Amino acid sequence: xxxxxxxxxxxxxxxxxxxxxxxxxxxxxxxxxxxxxxxxxxxxxxxxxxxxxxxxxxxxxxxxxxxxxxxxxxxxxxxxxxxxxxxxxxxxxxxxxxxxxxxxxxxxxxxxxxxxxxxxxxxxxxxxxxxxxxxxxxxxxxxxxxxxxxxxxxxxxxxxxxxxxxxxxxxxxxxxxxxxxxxxxxxxxxxxxxxxxxxxxxxxxxxxxxxxxxxxxxxxxxxxxxxxxxxxxxxxxxxxxxxxxxxxxxxxxxxxxxxxxxxxxxxxxxxxxxxxxxxxxxxxxxxxxxxxxxxx
Amino acid sequence: xxxxxxxxxxxxxxxxxxxxxxxxxxxxxxxxxxxxxxxxxxxxxxxxxxxxxxxxxxxxxxxxxxxxxxxxxxxxxxxxxxxxxxxxxxxxxxxxxxxxxxxxxxxxxxxxxxxxxxxxxxxxxxxxxxxxxxxxxxxxxxxxxxxxxxxxxxxxxxxxxxxxxxxxxxxxxxxxxxxxxxxxxxxxxxxxxxxxxxxxxxxxxxxxxxxxxxxxxxxxxxxxxxxxxxxxxxxxxxxxxxxxxxxxxxxxxxxxxxxxxxxxxxxxxxxxxxxxxxxxxxxxxxxxxxxxxxxxx
Amino acid sequence: xxxxxxxxxxxxxxxxxxxxxxxxxxxxxxxxxxxxxxxxxxxxxxxxxxxxxxxxxxxxxxxxxxxxxxxxxxxxxxxxxxxxxxxxxxxxxxxxxxxxxxxxxxxxxxxxxxxxxxxxxxxxxxxxxxxxxxxxxxxxxxxxxxxxxxxxxxxxxxxxxxxxxxxxxxxxxxxxxxxxxxxxxxxxxxxxxxxxxxxxxxxxxxxxxxxxxxxxxxxxxxxxxxxxxxxxxxxxxxxxxxxxxxxxxxxxxxx
Numbered sequence: 001x002x003x004x005x006x007x008x009x010x011x012x013x014x015x016x017x018x019x020x021x022x023x024x025x026x027x028x029x030x031x032x033x034x035x036x037x038x039x040x041x042x043x044x045x046x047x048x049x050x051x052x053x054x055x056x057x058x059x060x061x062x063x064x065x066x067x068x069x070x071x072x073x074x075x076x077x078x079x080x081x082x083x084x085x086x087x088x089x090x091x092x093x094x095x096x097x098x099x100x101x102x103x104x105x106x107x108x109x110x111x112x113x114x115x116x117x118x119x120x121x122x123x124x125x126x127x128x129x130x131x132x133x134x135x136x137x138x139x140x141x142x143x144x145x146x147x148x149x150x151x152x153x154x155x156x157x158x159x160x161x162x163x164x165x166x167x168x169x170x171x172x173x174x175x176x177x178x179x180x181x182x183x184x185x186x187x188x189x190x191x192x193x194x195x196x197x198x199x200x201x202x203x204x205x206x207x208x209x210x211x212x213x214x215x216x217x218x219x220x221x222x223x224x225x226x227x228x229x230x231x232x233x234x235x236x237x238x239x240x241x242x243x244x245x246x247x248x249x250x251x252x253x254x255x256x257x258x259x260x261x262x263x264x265x266x267x268x269x270x271x272x273x274x275x276x277x278x279x280x281x282x283x284x285x286x287x288x289x290x291x292x293x294x295x296x
Numbered sequence: 297x298x299x300x301x302x303x304x305x306x307x308x309x310x311x312x313x314x315x316x317x318x319x320x321x322x323x324x325x326x327x328x329x330x331x332x333x334x335x336x337x338x339x340x341x342x343x344x345x346x347x348x349x350x351x352x353x354x355x356x357x358x359x360x361x362x363x364x365x366x367x368x369x370x371x372x373x374x375x376x377x378x379x380x381x382x383x384x385x386x387x388x389x390x391x392x393x394x395x396x397x398x399x400x401x402x403x404x405x406x407x408x409x410x411x412x413x414x415x416x417x418x419x420x421x422x423x424x425x426x427x428x429x430x431x432x433x434x435x436x437x438x439x440x441x442x443x444x445x446x447x448x449x450x451x452x453x454x455x456x457x458x459x460x461x462x463x464x465x466x467x468x469x470x471x472x473x474x475x476x477x478x479x480x481x482x483x484x485x486x487x488x489x490x491x492x493x494x495x496x497x498x499x500x501x502x503x504x505x506x507x508x509x510x511x512x513x514x515x516x517x518x519x520x521x522x523x524x525x526x527x528x529x530x531x532x533x534x535x536x537x538x539x540x541x542x543x544x545x546x547x548x549x550x551x552x553x554x555x556x557x558x559x560x561x562x563x564x565x566x567x568x569x570x571x572x573x574x575x576x577x578x579x580x581x582x583x584x585x586x587x588x589x590x591x592x593x
Numbered sequence: 594x595x596x597x598x599x600x601x602x603x604x605x606x607x608x609x610x611x612x613x614x615x616x617x618x619x620x621x622x623x624x625x626x627x628x629x630x631x632x633x634x635x636x637x638x639x640x641x642x643x644x645x646x647x648x649x650x651x652x653x654x655x656x657x658x659x660x661x662x663x664x665x666x667x668x669x670x671x672x673x674x675x676x677x678x679x680x681x682x683x684x685x686x687x688x689x690x691x692x693x694x695x696x697x698x699x700x701x702x703x704x705x706x707x708x709x710x711x712x713x714x715x716x717x718x719x720x721x722x723x724x725x726x727x728x729x730x731x732x733x734x735x736x737x738x739x740x741x742x743x744x745x746x747x748x749x750x751x752x753x754x755x756x757x758x759x760x761x762x763x764x765x766x767x768x769x770x771x772x773x774x775x776x777x778x779x780x781x782x783x784x785x786x787x788x789x790x791x792x793x794x795x796x797x798x799x800x801x802x803x804x805x806x807x808x809x810x811x812x813x814x815x816x817x818x819x820x821x822x823x824x825x826x827x828x829x830x831x832x833x834x835x836x837x838x839x840x841x842x843x844x845x846x847x848x
Contacts, residue, residue, distance in 0.1 A: 081572065085576055088330045089575050092571075096530075096568045100564070100565055103562070106564070140713070141713065144710040145708050146694070146698070147708055149687075149698075152684065152687060156685055164670055164675075164759070165670040167667065168667075211399075212396060212399060212400075259407075260401065260407065261404060264397050267376075
């Protein structure tokens with residue numbers, strides 16, 4: 001495999017994991033613009049625990065899960081204040097959370113502050129790829145359970161879910177916490193791929209992109225974040241390839257702007273995301289509905 | 297004396313935040329829409345003013361270009377975010393769609409600007425670089441003073457407009473209850489673009505004044521300003537115009553003072569912690585005014 | 594026959610306006626009771642008080658002789674109360690069968706059931722149960738279909754099935770026949786009679802008096818938040834006070 005392909009697959013895997021991190025609360029109707037915050041906590045916890053020079057030098061088989069669990073714990077604790085907010089307030093609250101995390105790390109000299117922190121244990125795809133597969137399978141599994149059903153019910157109608165006995169608060173806390181865990185996991189894995197982490201990589205733009213992966217992919221099914229992350233990883237590369245192949249510089253230069261156009265266009269054409277329930281039915285439909293439905 | 301100087305500087309910077317914060321608070325209050333194209337409009341107006349000046353136009357002509365482009369862009373954005381969703385789904389706030397579309401526009405504008413002018417910060421040769429005066433050792437930059445005055449006058453005018461005029465009543469009725477507004481004969485389709493024109497105007501003015509005052513532009517200036525403006529808006533309470541003024545000025549002063557005393561990074565933590573606490577426990581903002589609009593997504 | 598539901602002097606105000614004023618009535622176990630009244634009489638408010646969406650200001654509500662006034666909305670399904678809504682409140686992005694499975698939620702609310710992959714192992718008992726109740730209701734359409742795409746009448750009946758699968762003692766139905774054509778109304782009536790014959794008590798808010806007369810044995814009439822009459826459907830349609838309320842109510846609406 002060429003280095004270029006490996007590079008794209010690494011980015012794709014990380015994008016997929018962080019997409020599931022934001023997808024889980026989104027599937028329960030909670031928009032999270034704080035992906036960067038979880039990513040930073042996971043990355044720095046893991047880096048500090050595993051780095052041989054400036055950290056504790058622990059093995060990554062230990063540090064990656066610990067970093068993810070720690071991020072999950074932070075997510076769990078933060079979910080109580082954050083889930084008191086709704087809609088635009090929740091978007092701003094999660095954004096504020098990410099800014100706070102970035103601010104704290106920038107001022108922590110023990111992890112290098114603004115100058116970043118080196119990660120000494122390098123891994124290739126042998127760790128990242130299987131973990132990504134497990135995360136995707138886990139996403140599909142979780143959505144298929146009654147817990148997942150409760151999440152999707154809350155997304156559609158929180159009050160009615162409550163009347164049917166769903167502990168809506170617990171479900172939202174659960175989805176947010178598991179999301180935080182996955183965000184921390186993505187952060188921890190990132191360090192071991194790129195050998196260096198710095199907070200500046202994870203600003204508001206990062207959180208925006210991750211939210212876009214999920215909303216463009218679709219929040220109704222676990223296919224959404226997978227397709228959304230692929231879409232966002234491949235489209236710029238495809239545009240670049242077209243530019244290279246045709247020799248038209250404009251394609252290469254325009255690719256990110258074109259990307260914005262595609263997002264606006266997607267919202268016009270597929271406002272509920274690429275992968276909707278009805279779309280999946282079209283793809284996988286096994287039987288034709290029996291027609292004892294009388295059209296009124 | 298030094299602190300006083302910093303306070304003055306903070307007030308000047310804050311006046312830029314005020315205009316952007318009011319733009320945010322207007323769209324949230326009226327339309328329940330967190331408009332992420334605001335940083336792009338700010339930046340586009342600033343970049344065009346710089347580019348036109350660099351191309352030899354008088355800076356006033358250049359500023360007019362920037363203003364016109366930003367307002368036109370804002371109208372295009374209205375069509376593809378709010379108007380389209382409204383037409384298709386009845387209630388644009390039902391879905392996260394306008395938000396996503398506005399993020400799409402943010403990406404478009406930033407990258408088109410990068411494509412044309414690159415990512416490097418550019419210096420703007422301000423015609424007023426040396427226009428300043430001193431009162432007992434405190435330096436007042438004249439353009440800064442003008443922008444402070446402008447922003448206060450503008451926002452004062454805006455709130456008068458909302459209170460006293462027919463247009464203002466129509467706008468407020470949309471903010472309260474869009475359906476009832478339609479029944480009462482308010483043409484929502486004609487009024488909503490007005491909000492977007494205002495947004496474009498405020499952002500462009502802020503962008504132009506920022507360029508003139510601080511004499512540099514880059515494709516990323518909008519992000520920092522918008523982030524602080526959002527903080528100002530939250531402090532003042534979402535949908536509260538006077539709150540946005542106070543919040544914007546406060547954030548400007550806190551930023552300048554903290555950079556002076558502690559450096560830029562440390563202040564992030566207390567400011568955003570305060571933000572989070574306000575959002576969670578006191579969503580109406582610090583001043584407790586009643587908000588316009590329903591303020592929910 | 595004992596009562597399954599007792600309302601004793603229930604009152605509720607919104608912003609100083611008394612919407613429910615000293616309302617008391619009982620619903621007999623196994624009965625089919627209707628709650629009628631002109632628009633704005635407070636019928637849906639009564640339902641919202643019963644299901645715990647609103648708290649009563651004073652008075653109390655008891656189910657099977659246990660005071661439930663203080664029980665939160667989420668727990669009321671556990672003690673045997675389930676409802677449908679005036680405007681369809683199905684989950685639009687869930688399939689028919691998933692909507693029905695939501696109705697089973699309180700029966701399957703253990704950690705083990707919550708994390709069993711229902712959607713991956715399609716032959717689980719909950720799916721079978723849900724499918725069975727759909728077949729019984731004559732709704733054996735494609736169960737995987739997303740409900741927002743189904744016709745109005747079908748959605749309306751799925752809502753009743755969703756409420757029924759929670760095995761309620763008392764089923765609250767808020768205008769179940771509104772917007773249905775005559776065939777669909779007939780089918781709904783059969784479904785409700787079937788539920789009733791298996792022991793579920795029905796309390797129905799309905800405008801369609803024909804439907805009420807065909808289904809219910811007992812009628813409670815509300816007007817302006819007060820109970821003005823109680824009796825059999827025939828008695829109700831003869832009562833001058835009720836006729837007055839309906840005509841008077843219309844006059845008020847017009848003015």
